[in-house]
Amino acid sequence: MKKTYLLAPGPTPVPETVNLAMAAPMVHHRTPQFSKIFGEAAEDAKYLFQTQNDVLILAATGTGGMEGCITNLFSPGDKLLVVNAGKFGERWGKLCEAYGMTPVWLNVEWGQAVDPKEVQAVLDQEPDIRGVLVQASETSTAVAHPIEALSKITRQRDDLLLVVDGITGVGVFPLPMDEWGIDAMVTGSQKALQLPPGLTLVALSDKAWKFADQSTCPHFYFDYKKERKNLQNKTSAYTPAVSLVIGLQAVLKGVKEEGLENVHQRHNRLARATRAGAQALGLGLIAPQAPADSLTGVFVPEGIDGAKLVKSLRDDFGVTLAGGQDQWKGKIIRIAHLGYVDTFDIVVAMAALEMALKKFGHPVELGKGVAAAQEILMEAY
Amino acid sequence: MKKTYLLAPGPTPVPETVNLAMAAPMVHHRTPQFSKIFGEAAEDAKYLFQTQNDVLILAATGTGGMEGCITNLFSPGDKLLVVNAGKFGERWGKLCEAYGMTPVWLNVEWGQAVDPKEVQAVLDQEPDIRGVLVQASETSTAVAHPIEALSKITRQRDDLLLVVDGITGVGVFPLPMDEWGIDAMVTGSQKALQLPPGLTLVALSDKAWKFADQSTCPHFYFDYKKERKNLQNKTSAYTPAVSLVIGLQAVLKGVKEEGLENVHQRHNRLARATRAGAQALGLGLIAPQAPADSLTGVFVPEGIDGAKLVKSLRDDFGVTLAGGQDQWKGKIIRIAHLGYVDTFDIVVAMAALEMALKKFGHPVELGKGVAAAQEILMEAY
Numbered sequence: 001m002k003k004t005y006l007l008a009p010g011p012t013p014v015p016e017t018v019n020l021a022m023a024a025p026m027v028h029h030r031t032p033q034f035s036k037i038f039g040e041a042a043e044d045a046k047y048l049f050q051t052q053n054d055v056l057i058l059a060a061t062g063t064g065g066m067e068g069c070i071t072n073l074f075s076p077g078d079k080l081l082v083v084n085a086g087k088f089g090e091r092w093g094k095l096c097e098a099y100g101m102t103p104v105w106l107n108v109e110w111g112q113a114v115d116p117k118e119v120q121a122v123l124d125q126e127p128d129i130r131g132v133l134v135q136a137s138e139t140s141t142a143v144a145h146p147i148e149a150l151s152k153i154t155r156q157r158d159d160l161l162l163v164v165d166g167i168t169g170v171g172v173f174p175l176p177m178d179e180w181g182i183d184a185m186v187t188g189s190q191k192a193l194q195l196p197p198g199l200t201l202v203a204l205s206d207k208a209w210k211f212a213d214q215s216t217c218p219h220f221y222f223d224y225k226k227e228r229k230n231l232q233n234k235t236s237a238y239t240p241a242v243s244l245v246i247g248l249q250a251v252l253k254g255v256k257e258e259g260l261e262n263v264h265q266r267h268n269r270l271a272r273a274t275r276a277g278a279q280a281l282g283l284g285l286i287a288p289q290a291p292a293d294s295l296t297g298v299f300v301p302e303g304i305d306g307a308k309l310v311k312s313l314r315d316d317f318g319v320t321l322a323g324g325q326d327q328w329k330g331k332i333i334r335i336a337h338l339g340y341v342d343t344f345d346i347v348v349a350m351a352a353l354e355m356a357l358k359k360f361g362h363p364v365e366l367g368k369g370v371a372a373a374q375e376i377l378m379e380a381y
Numbered sequence: 382m383k384k385t386y387l388l389a390p391g392p393t394p395v396p397e398t399v400n401l402a403m404a405a406p407m408v409h410h411r412t413p414q415f416s417k418i419f420g421e422a423a424e425d426a427k428y429l430f431q432t433q434n435d436v437l438i439l440a441a442t443g444t445g446g447m448e449g450c451i452t453n454l455f456s457p458g459d460k461l462l463v464v465n466a467g468k469f470g471e472r473w474g475k476l477c478e479a480y481g482m483t484p485v486w487l488n489v490e491w492g493q494a495v496d497p498k499e500v501q502a503v504l505d506q507e508p509d510i511r512g513v514l515v516q517a518s519e520t521s522t523a524v525a526h527p528i529e530a531l532s533k534i535t536r537q538r539d540d541l542l543l544v545v546d547g548i549t550g551v552g553v554f555p556l557p558m559d560e561w562g563i564d565a566m567v568t569g570s571q572k573a574l575q576l577p578p579g580l581t582l583v584a585l586s587d588k589a590w591k592f593a594d595q596s597t598c599p600h601f602y603f604d605y606k607k608e609r610k611n612l613q614n615k616t617s618a619y620t621p622a623v624s625l626v627i628g629l630q631a632v633l634k635g636v637k638e639e640g641l642e643n644v645h646q647r648h649n650r651l652a653r654a655t656r657a658g659a660q661a662l663g664l665g666l667i668a669p670q671a672p673a674d675s676l677t678g679v680f681v682p683e684g685i686d687g688a689k690l691v692k693s694l695r696d697d698f699g700v701t702l703a704g705g706q707d708q709w710k711g712k713i714i715r716i717a718h719l720g721y722v723d724t725f726d727i728v729v730a731m732a733a734l735e736m737a738l739k740k741f742g743h744p745v746e747l748g749k750g751v752a753a754a755q756e757i758l759m760e761a762y
Contacts, residue, residue: 001635001639001644001647001721001723002723003721003723003724003725003726005725254382258382263382266382316762317724317762318723318724318725319725340382340384342382342383342384342699343384343698343699344384344386344699344700344729344732344733345384347728347729347732347751348725348728348729351725351728351732351751351755352725354755355755355758355759355762356762358759359759359762365752366751366752366755366756366759367748367749367751367752367753367755368748368752370728370732370747370748370751370752371746371747371748371749371751371752372748374732374735374736374747374748375747377736378736378739378740378747381697381698381736381737381740
């Protein structure tokens with residue numbers, strides 16, 4: 001017998017109540033019954049995105065939502081500043097290239113957040129750049145980029161958009177879209193939204209919708225103007241992912257009940273506890289200056305193969321964490337704490353990490369990381 | 382948002398896979414399809430009970446199975462030795478009284494196991510006693526009684542039965558029915574069997590079946606001879622609890638896969654870890670000499686209301702443990718570790734206990750109980 005614990009940065013655990021809601025008999029999507037659900041989910045999504053604008057609900061994962069932002073807002077030949085601080089920053093650039101836009105790469109050392117001054121410098125140098133593409137939380141490096149500071153730059157200009165991949169940010173830490181002036185923001189269902197993968201949510205600012213009127217980039221499935229029109233009728237252009245939308249409605253109801261501020265505080269508390277626990281074990285944080293509250297990355301001690309450690313945690317201990325990618329393959333582990341995650345998930349993650357490190361011969365004082373995490377987790381009680 | 386953890390001595394957590402099996406469309410119970418399931422469950426239950434005799438599967442909770450033992454094996458006027466070491470020992474006596482038998486009370490101090498010599502002494506004094514009624518694990522005091530030693534006494538005589546309430550013992554620690562010569566043994570679905578409440582399983586020795594032929598006690602629903610006859614046809618006398626039987630089949634398949642010895646070892650490891658953790662926190666065990674591997678009871682520190690502590694653990698921390706009953710009301714807490722429970726459940730229980738004690742002002746070093754538990758839990762990895 002082995003119980004399993006999912007603490008990777010997506011998919012994240014799905015609450016039993018949500019699984020049960022999604023297991024209800026299938027309903028047809030062109031019915032008043034489903035339209036009511038779809039409409040409620042879209043309305044509550046505005047609360048999540050902290051926006052008065054429409055939030056589109058699309059049957060795709062987050063990358064689909066990112067693609068739609070590129071193809072609906074920009075045109076072939078457009079220059080777009082890509083904050084490339086990890087795997088997902090790189091993805092923005094690849095999307096630009098796929099559709100004939102010109103990425104202007106702003107490469108940032110892994111583990112660091114982008115410096116807004118550098119963004120300003122690139123924009124000054126290339127004034128025809130039409131968009132800044134960035135992650136709220138760069139999942140591959142556990143870094144949070146300074147979205148508010150970037151928005152202060154982009155909102156000065158009518159011919160420049162701030163496009164934010166909020167896939168591991170929305171519902172984790174504050175990203176008040178309207179207040180800050182974020183122009184496009186994307187999230188996915190399998191992160192803070194506690195759902196299986198398969199939905200992406202996208203919201204655009206008024207400025208972004210004006211860009212959408214000018215775009216000449218080809219697109220069909222991800223047609224944001226068409227989706228916005230359909231949303232007026234509480235439906236979607238193409239078949240919606242019915243069960244996931246039912247789940248989304250249930251989750252967003254829960255978010256409203258908990259209160260977005262409390263949701264953010266919970267994530268922040270879990271993140272601080274995880275960081276404190278890891279540091280108590282002497283593990284170096286991969287993003288010490290700008291850690292995201294969605295997940296915590298730590299360097300694996302010298303002499304231990306991080307990939308084997310992650311495998312043992314999963315196969316021996318039943319605890320799924322994430323390893324590193326590319327240059328950090330085998331060198332780091334990432335503990336996610338977003339979505340349906342609470343106090344004792346962090347305790348489990350920390351205890352399992354201690355025990356796995358010990359199994360791998362690393363001198364570790366059992367309970368030390370747990371204790372450091374507990375000190376912070378106590379704040380909630 | 383609050384996740385909940387169930388670590389009380391029944392109901393215990395039900396595995397997701399078992400819940401899904403039980404959620405399959407309802408089937409009719411008088412069909413070859415269901416008979417196959419019923420027959421397999423009854424067959425695998427023999428493995429669990431370590432017996433070649435039939436194991437009856439009845440739609441009732443454990444107390445029903447206990448009642449059936451009294452009413453099927455004995456007759457009004459019979460003298461029965463009741464090992465009364467807690468709430469459940471007392472229940473044996475009440476059952477005797479309800480059906481006109483004469484309980485001979487052997488009262489044992491709470492927290493202590495019965496001394497087989499005392500049982501022998503009572504039997505010597507009252508040679509017409511026809512049965513020894515005892516718990517394998519007295520859930521109210523977290524004590525394990527010495528069943529093997531008692532069986533050495535009872536199996537010497539053809540006119541004396543050893544009747545064991547194994548409700549929190551079967552599937553937790555070794556109770557090899559045939560090898561030891563236990564004459565009747567009962568368990569319930571909501572303990573080590575990882576199911577919702579509603580099933581009781583009962584097995585009788587050949588000697589006990591002979592007693593059943595002589596019994597004049599009235600009974601109807603709990604008719605063990607009738608059930609045994611029906612079991613030959615892979616069915617039950619009255620409507621079986623269909624979903625629970627489907628769940629039982631799934632659970633017993635899992636027990637066979639894990640191996641009964643491994644199941645026992647797991648419970649023993651979790652129990653030792655819990656005891657070590659509690660002791661590291663300076664909490665006194667309520668049954669230090671004969672602790673059961675099914676649950677661990679500890680005294681609440683002076684000045685703390687145990688009932689309030691249990692309530693806070695449940696309502697604030699989401700962790701359901703059990704408090705004390707009768708003379709121990711408000712004075713103890715009981716942490717169960719039977720059934721679908723593994724390493725990190727113990728970590729969670731210990732961390733939550735530490736944090737709740739701290740919340741209640743008790744000087745506790747966070748992580749200390751967790752660490753002591755981890756040391757033992759490491760044995761599995």
